[in-house]
Amino acid sequence: MREYCGIFGVYSPTRNVAFTIKKGLFHLQHRGQESAGIVTFDGQKFNTLKNFGLVAEALPDSLVRDMNGFSGIGHTRYSTFGDKDSFNNIQPISIFAHNKYIALAHNGNLTNADMLKKELVKEGRVFHSTSDSEVILHLYVKYMNLSPLDRFRIISNSVRGAFSILILQNDTLFAFRDKHGTRPLIMGINGDEFAFASEVGALRATGFKHIRELAPGELAIVQHGRVSTYIVEANAPKNQCIFELIYFARPDGVIFGKSVYDFRKESGRILAKKEQYNIDIVVPVPDSGLMAALGYSEEGNIPLEFGFIRNHYVGRSFIAPSNREEKVKMKLIPVRNIVEGKSIALIDDSIVRGTTSGKIISLLRENGAKEVHMRIASPPVKYPCYFGIDIPTRDELIASNREIDDIRREIGADSLLYLDIEDLYTLIRPNKKDFCYSCFTGRYLYTPE
Numbered sequence: 001m002r003e004y005c006g007i008f009g010v011y012s013p014t015r016n017v018a019f020t021i022k023k024g025l026f027h028l029q030h031r032g033q034e035s036a037g038i039v040t041f042d043g044q045k046f047n048t049l050k051n052f053g054l055v056a057e058a059l060p061d062s063l064v065r066d067m068n069g070f071s072g073i074g075h076t077r078y079s080t081f082g083d084k085d086s087f088n089n090i091q092p093i094s095i096f097a098h099n100k101y102i103a104l105a106h107n108g109n110l111t112n113a114d115m116l117k118k119e120l121v122k123e124g125r126v127f128h129s130t131s132d133s134e135v136i137l138h139l140y141v142k143y144m145n146l147s148p149l150d151r152f153r154i155i156s157n158s159v160r161g162a163f164s165i166l167i168l169q170n171d172t173l174f175a176f177r178d179k180h181g182t183r184p185l186i187m188g189i190n191g192d193e194f195a196f197a198s199e200v201g202a203l204r205a206t207g208f209k210h211i212r213e214l215a216p217g218e219l220a221i222v223q224h225g226r227v228s229t230y231i232v233e234a235n236a237p238k239n240q241c242i243f244e245l246i247y248f249a250r251p252d253g254v255i256f257g258k259s260v261y262d263f264r265k266e267s268g269r270i271l272a273k274k275e276q277y278n279i280d281i282v283v284p285v286p287d288s289g290l291m292a293a294l295g296y297s298e299e300g301n302i303p304l305e306f307g308f309i310r311n312h313y314v315g316r317s318f319i320a321p322s323n324r325e326e327k328v329k330m331k332l333i334p335v336r337n338i339v340e341g342k343s344i345a346l347i348d349d350s351i352v353r354g355t356t357s358g359k360i361i362s363l364l365r366e367n368g369a370k371e372v373h374m375r376i377a378s379p380p381v382k383y384p385c386y387f388g389i390d391i392p393t394r395d396e397l398i399a400s401n402r403e404i405d406d407i408r409r410e411i412g413a414d415s416l417l418y419l420d421i422e423d424l425y426t427l428i429r430p431n432k433k434d435f436c437y438s439c440f441t442g443r444y445l446y447t448p449e
């Protein structure tokens with residue numbers, strides 16, 4: 001399961017920002033690894049650098065060095081909407097209209113993009129990509145004659161879905177979070193400079209102090225050295241993605257007002273309280289199960305052991321096997337003397353298809369584990385996501401039409417325990433109603449049109 005995209009934008013009155021944006025994108029790399037891009041405005045025109053691959057490959061220092069501009073935006077991409085091999089789909093995407101340079105970086109997914117695109121094409125607007133994000137760019141241009149507030153209000157009312165966006169219009173930077181607040185967008189400050197990022201970690205790493213998350217439906221405008229914020233749309237129901245806390249966001253961050261680290265650790269504590277088996281050691285699936293395993297270990301007073309070492313050198317430069325099981329084997333190396341003869345609580349954040357969990361369990365058994373008890377720090381994922389996360393179709397989700405014991409048998413565990421949806425509500429209390437749980441419950445705030 002993967003996230004759609006990380007975005008990062010900077011406004012500075014005095015210095016070139018391309019390197020800062022590149023550094024910020026490094027710290028958002030976990031949100032998208034297919035491509036990366038930067039656009040800056042140098043006072044006359046846009047400078048654009050984008051390519052396929054990881055940030056380091058797509059944005060080489062030798063080229064970033066030549067990018068002048070005190071304002072800029074950047075993007076790391078993971079796609080499921082549009083052709084992932086099309087260069088034109090790499091963001092930021094930009095356009096020259098009304099004598100202005102305009103670029104867009106988008107994190108999320110639109111549920112009515114096809115319908116809007118048809119209307120815009122009928123009006124004679126020409127699309128250069130197959131990404132849903134270009135719809136937002138065309139709507140922005142269509143309403144350029146309106147004030148920014150009215151323009152974003154129309155975008156907010158026209159577009160359905162998740163969209164945390166950054167728009168650079170010449171050197172003016174706009175940051176906007178959709179009215180349901182599905183994806184995060186965080187504002188930072190460093191003296192007279194302002195930055196916006198999908199996660200706090202990218203702000204901290206680039207020297208910006210975290211001010212706050214933009215509220216759902218809030219617009220920030222940075223121009224002439226000042227930031228102004230406006231609530232474009234208030235009172236819409238919130239639909240913040242609970243999976244940001246469960247898995248996607250980096251654990252050093254604060255997302256939707258919650259410490260990601262604390263949330264995950266607490267989820268492990270809840271699992272430990274429900275334990276009914278005699279467990280010798282707690283083993284996290286690296287890195288997704290680390291914090292929950294720590295909480296489980298502390299609560300259950302059971303030693304935490306690293307039964308797997310992660311091979312950090314399996315990257316895109318390696319010719320990766322296409323087989324998922326082989327990939328797991330290359331990535332996770334079992335530590336035989338730790339797991340041999342032990343009854344293990346194996347902790348992970350979620351099970352999607354089940355193939356990875358099955359392989360991890362069989363690796364433990366091959367290395368002498370006596371029992372493997374799988375503990376999952378979220379409820380069963382049964383339904384797809386329409387809000388920017390690549391969750392496979394229902395047919396591919398192991399939990400979509402199976403009972404827990406059937407899943408246990410299929411992945412080869414001695415026992416299997418998930419968190420309940422009620423446990424999630426406990427973890428985010430008192431804000432239960434502000435979150436999206438659709439991939440667990442099948443109840444959506446809205447569905448594709």
Ligand code: SF4
Pocket residue numbers: 182240241242243244384385386387388389436437438439440
């Ligand atoms: S359906 Fe699941 S992954 Fe998608 S936004 Fe809702 S909680 Fe997040």
